Amino acid sequence: MTPLRAVLAGGLVALLCVLAVILSGHRLQIASTDRVPNGQFASIIDHDQRLCQQGEIVPAETAALRMTIGDYNKPSPPLRIGITEPASSPGAHSLKISSGLIAAGWRQGVVVLPISPVRHEVANATVCLKNLGADPVAIGGLSDAGGDYGLYDVEDGASDPVEVRIDFMLKGRPSWFAMLATIANRMTLAKGGYAGAIGWAGPLLAMLAIVALLVRALLTEERRQ
């Protein structure tokens, strides 16, 4: 084997190995988000108050919410989460699709709040967070958002011009390998008919063809020498 061939073969194998190591890594994975910036505390929920945010898209397989919550350096209170979807017919009650009860003692900052798994994607859902403790909590989001992100907030029945950041999280800490099919599917969305149809297969095939072409180009030159 010539030095060039050895380097090519070794390099490509090494590249695949590093890719495999990266893909075997685990982390919290997002199912979707409302994309509201969370650079400030936008809303305060006092004792026994409830903040509801309407217009959320809650994806299937959501198993936790991730929010930015501050506790004013006081003992963090228990929180109750309820997610509902609009009633299918006028006059009927909205349907509960998920809920969660978060015990006191969570650490302020970016907090992951487990909920019961969501079975199917729900558009226009309402996500409610109730403070069951004695001390207030502050929620990260955008004050005076005015519906910029298509969301509408209500605090104890009164309209509130804030929008809070909610990330919808998948269960556990899946590996990148486990996420491949999900990510491949996401790569087909929001791209139109042509690019969407080959959203993941196109880049993959293009990169495989590139490897074949560059190997051929280099080996052709080697043979010429």
Add this chain to the structure above:
Amino acid sequence: MKSAFALPGRGFAALRRGARAVPRAAYLCALVGVLNAFAWSLITPPFEVPDENAHYAYVQQLAERGSLPHYLATYVGLSPAEDAMLADTKAFQIPGRPSNPAPMTQTEQRKIEADEALRLSARGSGDALSASANPPLYYLLEVVPYVLSPAGTVLDRLALMRALSAIFAGFTVLFVFLFLRELLPGTRWVWPVGALAVALQPLFAFISGGVNNDALLYTFAAALFFTLARMFRRGLNEWTGLAIGAVLGLGLLVKFTILGFAPAVALALLCGIWRAGAMGRRASLRGAAFASAIAAIPALLYVELVARTLPASGVGPGRSAVPGLATGLHIELERTWELFLPTLPGMKNWFPRSELWHEWFLGLIGRFGWLDTSFPYWVYLVAAPIAIALILAALAALVRERHRVWHRADELLVYVAMIGGLCVEIGVESYETLIQGSGIFEQPRYLLSGLCIYAAIVALATRLPGRRWGMAVGALIVVLALAHDVFSQVLVIARYYA
């Protein structure tokens, strides 16, 4: 008369002969460039290439109204169709916020499909935002996929327009290969290595995978390097002069940034006349005249258009729209220097950090999307010694062959002047942007007009160890470039889809 008709015929015959003489490897490398940019075009979500909304609006204006766009001081939207897609794809919620992914739910997809089905008007306000003042050549070419898109929706048109940009990337790589062939004619094994390093450069592929006139600018910049290298190797005559002038002139119709190369081109033409000697003086003078005239014609024609499309900023020459900001030539020179080189004693520190490292090096290694997607910092620290080793190896190759380099010193000087001119051009635009209070101008993609020098550094470094080990070193560089590209794609996929 006869000679006037014979000239184009001889030109096409020469082109055909030239195309046949191009090594097969050049076409393979070009295909790698097309495929890589095409892969990036599919990976990057719509409107997540810098200013893509503005460039799309320019093409839309040309295609729908048959007129150039004009800058509007107040934002009133682009067109109902484009505005709806910008909202549906969350185009304004994603840039600058790395934790905001692209749309990932079926509900968002259905909203896009529903709005596409509405067939909203594509006739807009005539505003193309930051692209309004650009020359029209790139956009005129992009009208073809825009019009030919059978679906006629914004996203499908955008996908086809991106595919055309990817084809331009292939031509860029082809010209880089041909440049290396002229530059280093005796060591053909380094040509594909340099060209592949460019084809796999992730920032180049990312920009060329989007709708952005920089994609075609890179092609003309590479073609200009090639035509100049060809002139140095084969002499200045009518044909080489014509080619240089045509490339520079058409390049000016793509983006004015190529004007930064004009002083170096003038220097190259003078070198060409000087090299021709008494025997070839007449042909070289005709060549220089051809180059100058042909480059000037499109530029002059466009002056009128620029005057009509440039925004009326209300800021006079040398005056600042930013209160309290000092202006002047010395400040412009200082800022330009500090954009690329360390601050010297006596200079005011215009930048809080080293731009060479933070803006240009880190950016060229990888800063994607709307400049909001970067590698972890350690990646750049790993990349730095590799880049330094390549540059040192290239310099060592030049020193080793200093006698041959000395005979081509004028050519080397022209390439240095081209990069210098590009830097000055960036510095001037950066300064103008500053005093107009329009934010920060500099972005690493602007350096990619010098891709031929990037390729030349790689090629020279590959040449240093000699043929047997040089080929292995070349293969190693190509594998590293491939890894750089693949991991950049992984980074971008993780940023937008996870």
